[in-house]
Amino acid sequence: MAGLKQLQIRADLLFHIRRFFRSQGFLDVETPIRIPAPIPEAHIDAVPSLDWYLHTSPESCMKRLLSQGYEKIFQICRVFRAEELGARHLPEFTMLEWYRTDADYNQLMTDCENLLAFCLESMPDRAPLVYQGKRIDASPSWRRESVSDAFRKYAGMSAEEALETDRFDEVMAFEVEPSLGLDPVFLYDYPIKKAALARPKPEDPNLAERFELYIGGMEMANAFSELVDPVVQAERFKMEEEERVLAGKKPYPSNEKFLRALETMPPSAGIALGVDRLAMLFAGAADIAQISAFTPEEL
Amino acid sequence: MINAGELRKNTKLMIEGEPYVMLEVQFVKPGKGVAFYKCKMRNLMTGSLLERTYRSGDTFEPAALEEKKMQYLYAQGDEYYFMDVKTYDQVMLTEEAVGDAKEYLIDNLEMDILFFENKAIGITLPNFVELEVTQADPWVKGDSVAGDSKPVTLQTGMVLQVPPFVEEGTIIQVDTRTGAYVTRVKK
Numbered sequence: 001m002a003g004l005k006q007l008q009i010r011a012d013l014l015f016h017i018r019r020f021f022r023s024q025g026f027l028d029v030e031t032p033i034r035i036p037a038p039i040p041e042a043h044i045d046a047v048p049s050l051d052w053y054l055h056t057s058p059e060s061c062m063k064r065l066l067s068q069g070y071e072k073i074f075q076i077c078r079v080f081r082a083e084e085l086g087a088r089h090l091p092e093f094t095m096l097e098w099y100r101t102d103a104d105y106n107q108l109m110t111d112c113e114n115l116l117a118f119c120l121e122s123m124p125d126r127a128p129l130v131y132q133g134k135r136i137d138a139s140p141s142w143r144r145e146s147v148s149d150a151f152r153k154y155a156g157m158s159a160e161e162a163l164e165t166d167r168f169d170e171v172m173a174f175e176v177e178p179s180l181g182l183d184p185v186f187l188y189d190y191p192i193k194k195a196a197l198a199r200p201k202p203e204d205p206n207l208a209e210r211f212e213l214y215i216g217g218m219e220m221a222n223a224f225s226e227l228v229d230p231v232v233q234a235e236r237f238k239m240e241e242e243e244r245v246l247a248g249k250k251p252y253p254s255n256e257k258f259l260r261a262l263e264t265m266p267p268s269a270g271i272a273l274g275v276d277r278l279a280m281l282f283a284g285a286a287d288i289a290q291i292s293a294f295t296p297e298e299l
Numbered sequence: 300m301i302n303a304g305e306l307r308k309n310t311k312l313m314i315e316g317e318p319y320v321m322l323e324v325q326f327v328k329p330g331k332g333v334a335f336y337k338c339k340m341r342n343l344m345t346g347s348l349l350e351r352t353y354r355s356g357d358t359f360e361p362a363a364l365e366e367k368k369m370q371y372l373y374a375q376g377d378e379y380y381f382m383d384v385k386t387y388d389q390v391m392l393t394e395e396a397v398g399d400a401k402e403y404l405i406d407n408l409e410m411d412i413l414f415f416e417n418k419a420i421g422i423t424l425p426n427f428v429e430l431e432v433t434q435a436d437p438w439v440k441g442d443s444v445a446g447d448s449k450p451v452t453l454q455t456g457m458v459l460q461v462p463p464f465v466e467e468g469t470i471i472q473v474d475t476r477t478g479a480y481v482t483r484v485k486k
Contacts, residue, residue: 043333043355083304083334083355086326169332174352177329194331212330222330247356 001298006291009126010279014076016122017096017275020115021074026098029073031061033080037255041196042243043169045082046252047091053252054080057272059197060258062099063226066268067261074098076275087287088218091296094275103269104199104225105209109186111271112213112221113140116184119282126282131216134182136281138215142184148207150187154179159191168194177219184215196236198224213273216281223271230262303336303357311343311362314351318343318362318415343413343420346395366411366423371404379404381412381419390419402457403428403475424475429484430454431470438463 002010018028038046038053039060046053055061058075065073079095100107116138120127129136151159155175162168168191180187188211192200195208209225227233237259241251279291289295301312310321325337334355341348343362369381369390377394379401390412394401400410400422411423434452448460453473461480465471472481 041331043328043331084326084328086328089326089328169329170335170352170354172329172332173327173335196331219330 001289001295002291002293006279006283006285007293009123009283010275010291012123013119013279013282014094014275016119017076017115019122020118021098024072024114026072026074027070029062029065029070029075030077031055031058031065031075033077035061037253037258039197039255039258040237040240040244040252042240042247045249047080047082056081057095058097059270059272060255062097062270063265063268064258064261066099066101067263067265071101072099085296087289088277088280090276090288090292093288096273096275096278097270099226099268099270101266101268104267105188105211105223105269108223108269108271109142109144109211109213112184112186112273113142116215119278123282129216129281131182131281131284132286136216137183142186142213144186144188145180146189147187147191148189150176150180163191163193177214178217180214180217182216184213186211186213188212195224196240197227197233199227215278218277218280219274220277220281221271221273224269226265226268226270228262228265228267230259233262234259301359301361303353303355303359304334306336306338306353306359311364312340313360313362314340314349317345318364318420319349322348343415346398362415365414367414368409369412371406371408371410373406374401374404384409392419392422396421398422399478400424400475402455402478403430403473405430405455426474426476427472427481428475429470429472430457432461432465432467435461435465435467435469437466 022028033055034049034052035055036052038056044056046056057079058077062073062075076094076096078092080092082091084091129138148159151157151162155171162171189201189207190210192206192208195210198208198210201207201209211223212219213221245251276288276291280288283291285291306321306324308321308324312319319340319342321338321340323339326334327337328334336353338351338353368384370384372380372382379392379397380389382389403424410425412419413421413423430453432451433454436449449463450458451461451465452458459478459480461471465483470484472484474481
């Protein structure tokens with residue numbers, strides 16, 4: 001359970017995140033938390049609620065807003081993921097998502113740098129960031145490392161080799177991530193198989209325009225240049241669903257309205273950032289429980 | 300069956316035919332990837348430690364363990380004897396199997412003895428045990444050098460840090476899970 005100081009830091013952070021996006025002309029939106037069909041992702045499990053589901057991310061509804069003509073939107077909301085509980089995971093947590101039309105993932109990297117700088121300026125007693133006794137240099141521009149370089153450098157194997165032997169996630173979790181260091185780093189260009197909702201890279205269709213942001217050694221955000229081709233997206237969903245079924249999971253109802261919305265969705269980029277982890281960083285907390293009012297065990 | 304996602308501290312499960320108790324489970328999940336459970340376990344038969352990483356979807360057999368309420372009788376060399384409070388049957392645990400629990404064993408203390416295939420293999424202590432302080436330095440009021448705690452020796456030989464006002468002969472409550480002083484007990 002968090003102390004008074006930790007919840008104050010969390011509250012300040014939420015306040016300044018909102019200020020940042022509003023000052024940049026983003027519309028603060030709220031979309032339903034309970035939805036009929038979650039995005040099918042092989043390794044993310046939605047919590048059922050009556051005959052519907054609690055959302056694992058506000059992604060599909062926010063993209064439907066983009067297809068209706070909104071250009072810059074953000075949302076801060078609670079999301080739910082079954083079975084995720086650990087020092088950096090809670091089954092219910094706070095997600096910040098923002099989307100921009102006519103943008104790609106490079107623009108989102110700049111947004112991340114600006115957002116953190118804004119929060120640090122607004123919370124001067126938190127700057128410089130010190131996490132677990134070590135100072136974090138958060139001054140832009142942040143390091144960018146491709147997934148393919150990172151696999152070779154830290155695991156001595158190619159990402160393709162790891163994928164073929166079904167070791168991609170394992171190598172990522174136990175060899176790549178622990179080697180990334182504490183300063184902010186963008187890990188970018190994932191194999192297309194590891195990016196179900198991302199646009200292929202024009203110059204190399206085996207790669208997808210996806211990045212993850214790490215700060216303090218923690219995964220903070222996941223971003224895409226969005227895939228807006230409904231046919232390709234439907235195929236990718238099918239593959240994810242097949243993987244879910246193979247793992248003995250129940251398939252989700254198909255999300256036709258979302259796929260139809262892609263037909264009118266302009267080229268866009270979107271990102272999900274874990275607010276709890278950002279609060280951990282600002283509060284110097286090693287465990288997500290330290291910046292949460294209550295954890296499931298305490299209820 | 301136990302799913303990897305259900306593994307928690309103190310979960311008891313079978314690994315390669317032997318019973319283990321989970322000491323630590325770390326949930327690791329990269330991005331949108333598969334979830335891993337980094338586990339540290341202790342073999343309940345041999346006491347040896349085992350580290351393994353499992354992934355979501357892995358399943359385990361629960362360990363068929365039985366617990367019986369027993370009373371501590373006495374120790375002889377490195378053998379510790381306990382008695383079933385209902386049947387008066389006696390069982391013996393080696394010092395190795397008793398482990399750190401020996402710091403809390405006083406006559407007639409009731410606890411759960413763990414059995415695997417009818418063999419006693421370990422102890423589950425009550426969360427709180429009351430022990431007498433057998434040696435404590437006197438506390439001099441205003442002695443700022445002494446700080447806010449001092450070491451005392453308990454009847455079992457255990458040494459622990461307590462607030463300075465705890466005196467020789469006092470009964471105190473100790474949390475067996477953390478080994479920390481809880482409170483004085485009025486007798």
